[in-house]
Amino acid sequence: METGRKTGAHPSEHAAGVLEQIALASDCFLLTVAAPNLARAVSPGQFALLGCGTVFDPFLRRPLSIHQVDVERGEVSFLYRAKGAGTQWLSQRRRGDVIPVLGPLGRGFRHSGSGKKGLLVGAGLGAAPLLFLAQELAGRKWSLVILLGGRTKAGILRPDAFERFGTLKTITEDGSTPKKGTIIDLLQEELKKGGWDTIYACGPRAVLKVIQGISCRTGIPAQISVEERMACGLGACLGCVCRSAHSSGYLRVCKEGPVFDAGEVLLDG
Amino acid sequence: METGRKTGAHPSEHAAGVLEQIALASDCFLLTVAAPNLARAVSPGQFALLGCGTVFDPFLRRPLSIHQVDVERGEVSFLYRAKGAGTQWLSQRRRGDVIPVLGPLGRGFRHSGSGKKGLLVGAGLGAAPLLFLAQELAGRKWSLVILLGGRTKAGILRPDAFERFGTLKTITEDGSTPKKGTIIDLLQEELKKGGWDTIYACGPRAVLKVIQGISCRTGIPAQISVEERMACGLGACLGCVCRSAHSSGYLRVCKEGPVFDAGEVLLDG
Amino acid sequence: MVDLTVEVAGIKMQNPVMVASGTFGCGEEYSSLFDVGSLGALVTKGITLKPWQGNKPPRICETPAGLLNAVGLQNPGVDAFVHEILPGMKGYGVPVIANIAGFTKEEFVEIAKRLTGTGVAGLELNISCPNVKAGGMALGTVPELAAEVVEAVVESTSLPVIVKLTPNVTDIVALAQAVTDAGARALSLINTLLGMAIDIKSRRPVLGNVMGGLSGPAIRPVAVRAVWQVSQTVDIPVIGMGGICRGEDALEFILAGATAVAIGSAHFHDPWAAMKIISFLGRYCEENEINDWRELIGAAWKNK
Amino acid sequence: MVDLTVEVAGIKMQNPVMVASGTFGCGEEYSSLFDVGSLGALVTKGITLKPWQGNKPPRICETPAGLLNAVGLQNPGVDAFVHEILPGMKGYGVPVIANIAGFTKEEFVEIAKRLTGTGVAGLELNISCPNVKAGGMALGTVPELAAEVVEAVVESTSLPVIVKLTPNVTDIVALAQAVTDAGARALSLINTLLGMAIDIKSRRPVLGNVMGGLSGPAIRPVAVRAVWQVSQTVDIPVIGMGGICRGEDALEFILAGATAVAIGSAHFHDPWAAMKIISFLGRYCEENEINDWRELIGAAWKNK
Ligand SMILES: Cc1cc2nc3c(=O)[nH]c(=O)nc-3n(C[C@H](O)[C@H](O)[C@H](O)COP(=O)(O)OP(=O)(O)OC[C@H]3O[C@@H](n4cnc5c(N)ncnc54)[C@H](O)[C@@H]3O)c2cc1C
Numbered sequence A, B: 001m002e003t004g005r006k007t008g009a010h011p012s013e014h015a016a017g018v019l020e021q022i023a024l025a026s027d028c029f030l031l032t033v034a035a036p037n038l039a040r041a042v043s044p045g046q047f048a049l050l051g052c053g054t055v056f057d058p059f060l061r062r063p064l065s066i067h068q069v070d071v072e073r074g075e076v077s078f079l080y081r082a083k084g085a086g087t088q089w090l091s092q093r094r095r096g097d098v099i100p101v102l103g104p105l106g107r108g109f110r111h112s113g114s115g116k117k118g119l120l121v122g123a124g125l126g127a128a129p130l131l132f133l134a135q136e137l138a139g140r141k142w143s144l145v146i147l148l149g150g151r152t153k154a155g156i157l158r159p160d161a162f163e164r165f166g167t168l169k170t171i172t173e174d175g176s177t178p179k180k181g182t183i184i185d186l187l188q189e190e191l192k193k194g195g196w197d198t199i200y201a202c203g204p205r206a207v208l209k210v211i212q213g214i215s216c217r218t219g220i221p222a223q224i225s226v227e228e229r230m231a232c233g234l235g236a237c238l239g240c241v242c243r244s245a246h247s248s249g250y251l252r253v254c255k256e257g258p259v260f261d262a263g264e265v266l267l268d269g
Numbered sequence C, D: 001m002v003d004l005t006v007e008v009a010g011i012k013m014q015n016p017v018m019v020a021s022g023t024f025g026c027g028e029e030y031s032s033l034f035d036v037g038s039l040g041a042l043v044t045k046g047i048t049l050k051p052w053q054g055n056k057p058p059r060i061c062e063t064p065a066g067l068l069n070a071v072g073l074q075n076p077g078v079d080a081f082v083h084e085i086l087p088g089m090k091g092y093g094v095p096v097i098a099n100i101a102g103f104t105k106e107e108f109v110e111i112a113k114r115l116t117g118t119g120v121a122g123l124e125l126n127i128s129c130p131n132v133k134a135g136g137m138a139l140g141t142v143p144e145l146a147a148e149v150v151e152a153v154v155e156s157t158s159l160p161v162i163v164k165l166t167p168n169v170t171d172i173v174a175l176a177q178a179v180t181d182a183g184a185r186a187l188s189l190i191n192t193l194l195g196m197a198i199d200i201k202s203r204r205p206v207l208g209n210v211m212g213g214l215s216g217p218a219i220r221p222v223a224v225r226a227v228w229q230v231s232q233t234v235d236i237p238v239i240g241m242g243g244i245c246r247g248e249d250a251l252e253f254i255l256a257g258a259t260a261v262a263i264g265s266a267h268f269h270d271p272w273a274a275m276k277i278i279s280f281l282g283r284y285c286e287e288n289e290i291n292d293w294r295e296l297i298g299a300a301w302k303n304k
């Protein structure tokens, strides 16, 4: 039996009150909002669209993965980088401010059974959707190895939180962690050990492409969380597509994704 | 000798830190910012352009009259109504936020000599530029009667502050002050007493037009502060014009105004 | 409750608030958010004769107070539309208007024929999509060519024909006049403005298709102008669209001369935009004691 | 210091950042804010043969990420310009380009003649102002008419002639081609988009002139598209403008094919916009180790 999407988890609008905005290193923020209905409805790998700005610029909502959920306290957290105008606006929200949040959206990570062996691969901000997944899989007695990579040590996000759910291994490009190299180096090393049931990955396209290749060659099923520019987030505008590997057409990242089986999509446009 | 504009008071940009934002009744706010250079440079009747919003919507800066100045503390206050998107954004600024303020701009109120008798007429938000003027004239030993009108008592703005500089008389359309009627009723009554040297007025166009008529008929000089939609605020774009009474052309409200002699402009467009 | 009904091209609507083609999917996507059946009418994504893949991504690029899109008519083709999509859309109980796009006159006619008798309430001819290179644009910019297409479609179907015009022309009034004379029963104004954006990092166009269509509040003044100009010239109703986000915006279009409005990009900013606009119009009429809201249509040029 | 010099229509500029006609007064208005002499070039408000009052107010209306203006060529006429305004403008030591607007071909020629030999560095022919009803628009929308005017002006003056085009046309490339063939030395793209707004309180148009020109960031995608299309077609330089507010925007236009840029409405949002853009371009070249910034011109279509 495959799980991962709660039945009847229809998207809706949440006037989410900001509870906490923590500045992590390298322009990254951990934003926690009160959104009890969203907390209850959402599954790992799904995302939400956050309304940013006061009038019509920025105009589009920003898609952010659900990073962490506390159903009992009714809290949802996002882990994000303040990059452009929308996320910068977001990073300036303070306790008490209200953010319009549309969610849950999209198809999250799939997993079945319990007690399996999972490899979670997060490159940079790719860590964002993996914590919620780690929590859920750990709850189902999966044994997890979590690989996080960044350019610098500050780019390894939320290591303490991840360590609660599995074995954390990190690598940095500048060698500010014991291991120096790319996340792919770390992944190759780990794969050699064998015995993996599924790889779950999120990060830049280049990383996801390598993982597609690895999954294909090794036969280890992989799921990847893909990003594309979005307008509606609901599957209505056909704006966020990604080429399908099985047909000549396109798949909607906001509806058929953002989490795809590695073999489902072509990432070259 | 005519005074009223400090020499060399060139406009410049002030990154003005919000000190206080007080909500008065009926959507009106009293905003005080730290802007020592502006405080030093500005004269009554001049205005500033306040940048509102985070990105490009709202796009234009909002013109607001200088309401009050404390040169020693380096503080400037604005009295304004939160109406549309720009002023609403403004009303949400809190202590510590920074607002870009361009000023001083325009030609303020003119006055000469001392110990004269002045009649200040403020309809609604028209009170905004008059407090700074009252302070200055009172400092020159003018004896002032200040007329403030509003729809309701809550619309009579800052009565206590005005009372420090002259005799305050108020009127409301709904009779929530002892006197019921329009500011024009009050003005007519006061004019009967005679002996006025100058009328200074600010308020809706309809009120200013009546005052133009009164000034013309009675021969009492009047100065009116005029509003028009602005873009540059510097006299460069020719966007904010008002028909000249003396030529067939137009005058710029931001440069030749906003304070005009009552006979200088035609207010019918 | 205030009466907001209206008839456009013979299509009766419970209120004048429609959705704009291509922004509302099949309705289903929004049906978990609100009652899609409370809209004035649904308008489909552009339908072509054959299935069409659309353009390569990225297809979306945010711009100041708007967005560029280069979706490019991705759709399953008219037959799949009729069998797989239309039944669901009709289920909401409000008129479904089919937005159709042919690459030639003959294709327009063929699509129109296949939609006749299927239960769609009307056709909206998209002779103006900036994201299709194969002639779509030229068709919509030359009055004579546009009129030819409209005439051919009108002759081939019993359905009312609405024509959607592009603003990317020197003289939209001439175009409007030509297609009206050719038998259009209503006009939709406006489609997107042709635009593009370049990514300064990659130093290449952002959109996979290079150019795209600009929509959203940014273009509202251009759309209001088009509605104002055209509604004073033709005597068929105009459906106004282009950047309508709030009730006030919808009213602006109505005052400019629109008999109905369509909400497009606003859905991306606030998925409830159309619902809020419907409430606004009702409330506005009540508060201003307007008995027949249709008095407001074109009031800005009728009452001087 | 990075070398940002450039030559447009034979006019040497210390950097490619000009101001857009009508938004910068005589320069004097901004001279207390910053050193106007550090701009690439000054461009005047539109100059007519006779003094011109302009349109009745309101002349300005804010729109999402932009504004409508209907100033309508208020200016003291060419003779007063030459005697009263030009001397001050020349004082900043940077080229002064005169934006000129005739209501007929003959007027354009006459204005050009009166400006020849006065020290202006070039003429920018505004054949595209949407706020003038007396023919200005038609001139700028028909390639043959536009070419005729340009040819006549080119013959009557030794000054380099820059032609400013309107985006309110079906085919801006055809227009660009026609005026280039007629002798234009550079093109300015784009003038404002024709738009309007209605005040829902008064139920009347906001602008005294009813319609106006839309400018600001809202129109940037349309302007980038025009520069991209035209710069690939003609072999004279293009001056890009339309919503440029930040260094990144200026760079986007340069990558699209602009040899210089003009800053207009941005001044209303941030009076220091042009200064910040000049610094940005210098810094960008340094950081990216670009020796000759002109390599960036059209890079988005040159390097694929
Ligand atoms: C399903 C999904 C989940 C995501 N989860 C996260 C997350 O948890 N944490 C995080 O930091 N980032 C995440 N992203 C990326 C995030 O959406 C972008 O970084 C963000 O939208 C950029 O907005 P901005 O205002 O900073 O940038 P701007 O440059 O102002 O954005 C301009 C436009 O481009 C879009 N855009 C820019 N970059 C991206 C991108 N990488 N993906 C999609 N749209 C983009 C914006 O949404 C906006 O419409 C996710 C993206 C998707 C599609």
Ligand SMILES: Cc1cc2nc3c(=O)[nH]c(=O)nc-3n(C[C@H](O)[C@H](O)[C@H](O)COP(=O)(O)OP(=O)(O)OC[C@H]3O[C@@H](n4cnc5c(N)ncnc54)[C@H](O)[C@@H]3O)c2cc1C
Binding pocket: B047, B060, B061, B062, B063, B064, B065, B066, B078, B079, B080, B081, B082, B083, B084, B085, B086, B087, B088, B125, B128, B129, B226, B227, B228, B229, B230, B258, D061, D062
């Ligand atoms: C010289 C001058 C001094 C002013 N002083 C004050 C003051 O001290 N207190 C105060 O409350 N108001 C004052 N006003 C009016 C104030 O500028 C407007 O109320 C304000 O700009 C409205 O902005 P908004 O964001 O609320 O409205 P929006 O409706 O969002 O404004 C849209 C556009 O219209 C312009 N606009 C709207 N109303 C006016 C108006 N009455 N005058 C000029 N532009 C307008 C805005 O500036 C903006 O560009 C003054 C106006 C001028 C010209």
Ligand SMILES: Cc1cc2nc3c(=O)[nH]c(=O)nc-3n(C[C@H](O)[C@H](O)[C@H](O)COP(=O)(O)O)c2cc1C
Binding pocket: A231, A237, A239, C020, C021, C022, C023, C045, C046, C047, C069, C071, C073, C099, C126, C129, C164, C190, C191, C192, C214, C215, C216, C217, C219, C241, C242, C243, C244, C262, C263, C264, C265, C266
């Ligand atoms: C993502 C997207 C897809 C669109 N697809 C179509 C289409 O298929 N057919 C069509 O006629 N118009 C299409 N349009 C244009 C809209 O229907 C509408 O005319 C335009 O967006 C202006 O309205 P707006 O500013 O409210 O979005 C599309 C617009 C967007 C944003």
Ligand SMILES: Cc1cc2nc3c(=O)[nH]c(=O)nc-3n(C[C@H](O)[C@H](O)[C@H](O)COP(=O)(O)O)c2cc1C
Binding pocket: B231, B237, B239, D020, D021, D022, D023, D045, D046, D069, D071, D073, D099, D126, D129, D164, D190, D191, D192, D214, D215, D216, D217, D219, D241, D242, D243, D244, D262, D263, D264, D265, D266
């Ligand atoms: C207030 C105002 C006045 C203008 N006057 C003129 C003019 O006299 N002549 C002209 O060719 N363009 C004029 N323009 C157009 C600008 O020069 C420029 O082409 C246009 O505004 C687009 O650039 P922007 O978005 O940076 O403002 C004017 C624009 C504005 C906003």
Ligand code: FES
Binding pocket: A229, A230, A231, A232, A233, A234, A235, A236, A237, A238, A239, A240, A241, A252, A253, A254, A255
């Ligand atoms: S964002 Fe609209 S379909 Fe995905």
Ligand code: FES
Binding pocket: B229, B230, B231, B232, B233, B234, B235, B236, B237, B238, B239, B240, B241, B252, B253, B254, B255
């Ligand atoms: S606002 Fe530009 S001239 Fe007054």
